[in-house]
Amino acid sequence: MSEKQINPGLKMALEYGPIILFFIGYTLFKDRVFTVGGAEYSGFIAVTAMFIPLLAATTFVQWRLTGHLSKMQIVTLVLVVGFGGLSIWLNDERFFKMKPTMIYLLFASVLGFGLLRGQSYLESVMDQALPMEREGWMILTRRVTLFFLGLAVANEVIWRTMSTDAWVNFKTFGLTLGTFAFFASQMGVFSKYGIEEDKDTGADASG
Structure with a gap:
């Protein structure tokens, strides 16, 4: 199936929006500590936990709008989930x-x-x-x-x-x-x- 064309501004927002929001989130929360289930997590880990579902959501939206995802996008999402998940799980x-x-x-x-x-x-x-x-x-x-x-x-x-x-x-x-x-x-x-x-x-x- 051929890729459907979407507004270039929307495409750029979907691709780079999560990165910009990660930066904003880190800037806001980097000095804070969050306690979840008795464990303390830095602002970096907290923002990472927010970034993973955000990237997954924007990737899904792009797929729904265009009917296509590049191999690079798929691999990037898998590695973000994998390494980001390890950071959250091991608090590292x-x-x-x-x-x-x-x-x-x-x-x-x-x-x-x-x-x-x-x-x-x-x-x-x-x-x-x-x-x-x-x-x-x-x-x-x-x-x-x-x-x-x-x-x-x-x-x-x-x-x-x-x-x-x-x-x-x-x-x-x-x-x-x-x-x-x-x-x-x-x-x-x-x-x-x-x-x-x-x-x-x-x-x-x-x-």
Whole structure:
């Protein structure tokens, strides 16, 4: 089933809304301690407990509206539930902080495995949104793989050596802005190897 198109503003709100709300929640509750069942939980753990169902709800809404979820969205939700659940269950914020590392390592591993087989798995999930020649996809996939590895390393360094405040800022703004900046820097690849559908249509019509 093809993906239904929704308002771009709504799509962005569903994708980035939970991250922004996590940041706001952490800012409001980071210095508070919550007692549940005789156990004390930090504000970070409490906000994590709120973030998981919020992400699940927005992912479900996006699926209902578009009839489609990318593999990346599904994997991200599974890892958020898994590592976030461990943080809550064990009352240890480190598991949730590890989650971006696991996500980016997994994506880099999958893309790297495809490259070893001479394939671009990135093309298989983005081809409809970004028509491009195969050589362009291979170049972009190699760069995205290295980018994901870099993000995984950055996340590990930040959560292990810096404060929770620094990690939350990195997760909220650093990862998002870094991703936008990376793809903006790839405009040369998109321009050189992009396929203009109008040209293909015109060729078919003339034939």
